[in-house]
Amino acid sequence: DSGVTQTPKHLITxxxxxxxxxxxxxxxxxxxxxxxxxxxxGLQFLIQxxxxxxxxxxxxxxxxxxxxxxxLHSELNLSSLELGDSALYFCASxxxxxxxxxxxxxxxxxxxxxxx
Amino acid sequence: xxxxxxxxxxxxTEGAIVQINCTYQTSxxxxxxxxxQHAGEAPTFLSYNVLDGLEEKGRFSSFLSRSKGYSYLxxxxxxxxxxxxxxxxxxxxxxxxxxxxxxxxxxx
Numbered sequence: 001d002s003g004v005t006q007t008p009k010h011l012i013t014x015x016x017x018x019x020x021x022x023x024x025x026x027x028x029x030x031x032x033x034x035x036x037x038x039x040x041x042g043l044q045f046l047i048q049x050x051x052x053x054x055x056x057x058x059x060x061x062x063x064x065x066x067x068x069x070x071x072l073h074s075e076l077n078l079s080s081l082e083l084g085d086s087a088l089y090f091c092a093s094x095x096x097x098x099x100x101x102x103x104x105x106x107x108x109x110x111x112x113x114x115x116x
Numbered sequence: 117x118x119x120x121x122x123x124x125x126x127x128x129t130e131g132a133i134v135q136i137n138c139t140y141q142t143s144x145x146x147x148x149x150x151x152x153q154h155a156g157e158a159p160t161f162l163s164y165n166v167l168d169g170l171e172e173k174g175r176f177s178s179f180l181s182r183s184k185g186y187s188y189l190x191x192x193x194x195x196x197x198x199x200x201x202x203x204x205x206x207x208x209x210x211x212x213x214x215x216x217x218x219x220x221x222x223x224x
């Protein structure tokens with residue numbers, strides 16, 4: 001158990017819908033990262049937050065957005081869902097934020113999203 | 117941009133040694149990470165190299181050559197439970213960029 005929690009574990013929805021994935025980082029970790037893992041794409045970095053502020057953006061679609069709240073939990077919002085958005089979505093947390101320092105990330109169990 | 121290459125699949129026998137290579141070309145670098153991921157589960161951290169050389173951790177060792185953009189993960193005394201995907205990742209400022217992963221199958 002990494003200490004990172006994600007809800008829900010599974011989510012099945014229809015195209016065009018909107019869903020929210022939730023992540024609680026390890027106690028004391030200020031950084032939260034979101035990743036998407038689909039069968040043909042591997043693990044893709046989406047976005048990172050540090051202490052409530054966006055720090056880095058990866059291959060995140062405009063239909064997707066995220067935020068980190070004062071209690072440090074984070075939510076990833078996916079809208080206008082398409083079949084291709086079906087994937088495992090992982091949240092990770094770490095205690096460091098800046099380049100040049102050790103930034104081991106601890107991953108949550110993931111949310112499996114299925115878009116029908 | 118980031119370009120991280122590792123073999124797609126490897127097969128080895130229980131008790132043997134397997135070496136998974138990873139080459140990378142990245143615009144920044146603050147460490148090379150190896151993660152293990154069993155199917156449908158979260159990646160778990162295995163090792164971290166920031167300086168050139170070998171880091172040993174029990175049955176797992178990882179090597180880094182920054183000048184060559186090259187790393188390898190060495191798995192010794194393979195066990196059936198080592199069957200998993202092994203992900204090479206380059207740390208760059210605020211994020212990790214992952215390779216596609218190498219699926220290792222351990223056979224009895």
